[in-house]
Amino acid sequence: MPVVVTNPPRAASELVDALGAYGVATIHEAQGRTGLLGSHLAPIQQGVRIAGNAVTATVAPGDNTTIGVAVEQCGEGDILVVAPTAPCDMGYFGDLLATSLRARGVRGLVIEAGVRDVADLNEMGFPVWSKAISAEGTGKGNLGDVNIPISIGGRIVHPGDVIVADDDGVVVVPRLRAADAIAASKAREEKEAKARARYVAGEIALDVNNMRPLVEKAGTRYVDYEEWVKEQQA
Structure with missing residues (x-):
């Protein structure tokens, strides 16, 4: 019913x-x-x-x-x-x-x-x-x-x-x-405002978000283009 x-x-x-x-x-x-x-x-x-x-x-x-x-x-x-x-x-x-x-x-x-x-x-x-x-x-x-x-x-x-x-x-x-969500949203916007200022100043996400340790942990290798081409041709 x-x-x-x-x-x-x-x-x-x-x-x-x-x-x-x-x-x-x-x-x-x-x-x-x-x-x-x-x-x-x-x-x-x-x-x-x-x-x-x-x-x-x-x-x-x-x-x-x-x-x-x-x-x-x-x-x-x-x-x-x-x-x-x-x-x-x-x-x-x-x-x-x-x-x-x-x-x-x-x-x-x-x-x-x-x-x-x-x-x-x-x-x-x-x-x-x-x-x-x-x-x-x-x-x-x-x-x-x-x-x-x-x-x-x-x-x-x-x-x-x-x-x-x-x-x-x-x-x-x-x-x-609702009140907790308001407080958390306010804190997040304040954090993003600080990050935005760093982006405006020319910084990138790797540094603003402290992502370089993650890149390093993944074993990422930076290779010059010419060297990379040689490696592909080997």
């Missing part, structure tokens, strides 16, 4: 917005290279970054009824995260559902299936990360669940977790670890 869980706990808005200041790559690295959803979940637009609390939903293959149910559970600052119960690339979502979500203050959609009306979605500025683009519409009547833990992109997303998405993909931060 389908279930809709109402009013799950969410991360505080100030934590969500603070995480939104960092890119997906930074957060992924900062939290120990965890939480990154599969690379097949790609943006339909470019140059957009969003962060919000996850409202989760499962949908039946070829049926988007549960998305309509999930809309009612969405509010200001949320991101709708949708996964089919079996693989399906049909166009579950278009401009009308986006209009409804936008009216409720939803910041975007992550869906491991197809979307359509892409030109309209981009024109209205509603961000989407999807597995596919497909004009094929879905049916109605087979219900899934709303606001339960779901598997999407090789990760588990719980309702109320923080989702950050940009040109690099989508990363999930567990709700109770």
Whole structure:
């Protein structure tokens, strides 16, 4: 029997917005290279970054009824995260559902299936990360669940977790670890700023990242070109 869980706990808005200041790559690295959803979940637009609390939903293959149910559970600052119960690339979502979500203050959609009306979605500025683009519409009547833990992109997303998405993909931060992820991301950006200054000054990665011992350990041999040619001809 389908279930809709109402009013799950969410991360505080100030934590969500603070995480939104960092890119997906930074957060992924900062939290120990965890939480990154599969690379097949790609943006339909470019140059957009969003962060919000996850409202989760499962949908039946070829049926988007549960998305309509999930809309009612969405509010200001949320991101709708949708996964089919079996693989399906049909166009579950278009401009009308986006209009409804936008009216409720939803910041975007992550869906491991197809979307359509892409030109309209981009024109209205509603961000989407999807597995596919497909004009094929879905049916109605087979219900899934709303606001339960779901598997999407090789990760588990719980309702109320923080989702950050940009040109690099989508990363999930567990709700109770949001503050730790912010601190770790801040530390990583400070470290990268120092490294960037060294690159600007002309240093290279071998020295900035102390990689020369690794090159030496691998037994790498530097050979002048003329000598290398002779060796190949011998």
